[in-house]
Amino acid sequence: MTTNDLETGAEVGQNVAKLEANLARVEELTQRLLKVMGQGRQVAPALQGPSQELYLKAATAYMNEMMQNPAKLIEHQLEFWGKSVKHYVEAQHLLAQGKLEPPTDETPKDRRFAHELWDTNPYFNFIKQQYLMNASAVQQAVEDIDTLDEDEKKRLRYFSQQMIDMISPTNFLPTNPEALALAAETEGESLVAGLENMIADLEANDGDLVVTLADKKAFKLGENLATTPGSVVFRNHLFELIQYAPSTEKVYETPLLIFPPWINKFYIMDLKPENSLIKWAVDQGYTVFVVSWVNPDAGYRDTSMSDYVEDGYLTAIKQVKQICDVKKVNAVGYCIAGTTLSLTLALMKKRKDTSVNSATFFTTLTDFSDRGEVGVFLDDDFIDGIEDEVTENGILDSFFMSRTFSYLRSNDLIYGPAIKSYMMGKAPPAFDLLYWNGDGTNLPAKMATEYLRGLCQDDKFATDGFEICGETVQIKDVTVPLCAIACETDHIAAWKSSYDGISKMGSKDKTFILSESGHIAGIINPPSKKKYGHYTNPEIGLTADDWYASADKHEGSWWPRWDGWLSGKSGKKVTARQPGSDEFPVLGPAPGTYVIAK
Structure with a gap:
């Protein structure tokens, strides 16, 4: 046995010990998570999203147009199926040839997929391309509905995009290569830190999951913010x-x-x-x-x-x-x-x-x-819900205002920060504007x-x-x-x-x-x-x-x-x-x- 063998064995032992320690921390954190979960406020359905009437109108309009003009629907579906199946066949063909590389990628650039593995790794590239193709198909389906009035079309466009953004593969650990790579590199330390961040946010907000955008300890009014005499x-x-x-x-x-x-x-x-x-x-x-x-x-x-x-x-x-x-x-x-x-x-x-x-x-x-x-938040379905909320509580809590404005830029103010904090275990930045953004009234x-x-x-x-x-x-x-x-x-x-x-x-x-x-x-x-x-x-x-x-x-x-x-x-x-x-x-x-x- 050489010195190098001994050193390698020692490193493996240290890594295993670190992994075991992280797993023990996960068990401890799980208990805290179970304790805080379920404590959050009960948000009325009217404040969770648009009424079902919007989706019912959209589905009815889509079905009517399909009956009146089936050629348009068939053309749209064939275009989507053609792209999706062609991409699958190309990926399978390269794999059969023993080539671990992605097929041609003609999907649009998206800063959510900036990590190099989205382009170079065949598995992650396949997921990305299929997601973007599906997203494009949903967006096109919404645009193809001609019989909704302009306000309804605008709302349907907005809320369908919210659903598309929510199911992005970047938002889930098994399909986020950057978070997985960091977890492997740190023997799970990043995931433990992310779990700690999530639990801390839940505990700080009485069970409501509100991602912290900025380091709250980095600023103090009158000392490094709002200092004009x-x-x-x-x-x-x-x-x-x-x-x-x-x-x-x-x-x-x-x-x-x-x-x-x-x-x-x-x-x-x-x-x-x-x-x-x-x-x-x-x-x-x-x-x-x-x-x-x-x-x-x-x-x-x-x-x-x-x-x-x-x-x-x-x-x-x-x-x-x-x-x-x-x-x-x-x-x-x-x-x-x-x-x-x-x-x-x-x-x-x-x-x-x-x-x-x-x-x-x-x-x-x-x-x-x-x-x-x-x-999109000012139709009766939302305003009726707000009216019920303020009648009961006397105020419109800053929680609702903050959430509404955050969803107008959900990738920047919800999903992006959540990925960095909860999946990658990164501390929130010392950013004055984001600190102010989280200081609602x-x-x-x-x-x-x-x-x-x-x-x-x-x-x-x-x-x-x-x-x-x-x-x-x-x-x-x-x-x-x-x-x-x-x-x-x-x-x-x-x-x-x-x-x-x-x-x-x-x-x-x-x-x-x-x-x-x-x-x-x-x-x-x-x-x-x-x-x-x-x-x-x-x-x-x-x-x-x-x-x-x-x-x-x-x-x-x-x-x-x-x-x-x-x-x-x-x-x-x-x-x-x-x-x-x-x-x-x-x-x-x-x-x-x-x-x-x-």
Whole structure:
């Protein structure tokens, strides 16, 4: 026996011992898994997916069309069978020749199958090709149904794609070569670590399986997120008002008041100094105020849209005016906060209140005639389920909002992270944006119902009028100078719908900017990054398609262009203001207490 034989034997012994230790850990973890399973919330079927009526309509339409035009169905099936069987025969032929290589692969590139074994290993390549062929056949079958209306077709397209994505071979350990290779390389250590990650997520969410997207221990608000210096200068039951410390000797006379959405937390605009919209605005010489909304519990059950307008928007505007001793403010609304800002402005028009000098809308919908991708969740089957949920619990729990938005990008926000965490045992990354994405908020029952029914479904603000604070307001009642920024690939607030709403507003002074990228990246796009460009076109009266066709493309961020517009609405320069006043003493440092509360 040689020295090498002894060393090899020792290595094998160590590997076996490691494998046995991992198996023992699996047994221990299994006990924890059994304990936590079944503890999750019971989600009503209405919130699990579309009603069976959609699938029944689709099946009926498909059968009717098959009867009326069997040639189309036969052609479609023959094409699918031809590709599938041809691929099988080619794979068998190579195997019979003793060639361990995949046949010709003409399937489209898909980043889920980036690992080299999907292309080089005949087994995994066969699975990949068959899956993609089946996926294409399902997609084509949906497109071939001509007798569904457009909304039903859109929903069927979306939910069938969800099923396709869910059964991807990458999502299952026996058919994921990257996860299997790592398991073999680590003697099962990666699988044990993955099981630990899954159990930790289940335990952290009371039995609900919610994959952790970012390392929660890597960030702390006020220390490495939301660090722009400022102070809380006002607080009521709905919000804390933060005033940021100046970084210039002189500031514009008219302060800037930012309303973030209350379905998320405000620090998306203040993640870190290099991409903080808040810090950048302060550095341009604006006195910046931000509303930090309370995260409501069941005690806020009866809080309405009118409460958000009266006790939120109008109160915040009043406080800023008093703190800065001015007659007007410039206001910004992001997403649903922009929608509600438009309601507030229309109400102020009715009341002859001229406290807002100009308004800026970030990715804001006011015309809901086309609700974009998120519209698949806004039919009665889902909204009825949400209404039952909030009636029972007083709030729409952040769990449901987070899950809905995650499924709009399921491969990026559900399946991809789950594969890395649960199959490969990797720790979640220290990624600030994903940390924020997982820090959700609840919605009050009454407000959620009013918003979903009156605005999203019935589109009242852009049509007959929406009732707020005892007045019926319409989109044409928004008459202040305005600037709107929409995002080209926004999956929540489709840019064309945003444009349509702006075009219907009564303002004579309108600026519309289309940023590249999506709902977050298109807005949080600092000039220093030189990443995403933007489009402008002064002709707001055109259709959205014509506006885009004749728009000018500009490189880089839209922030400086907005600054050029906003500075012209902000008056002269005055001595920089420190947070608070004699009447409004500082209550504590930014980012405040509401944003931290769970």
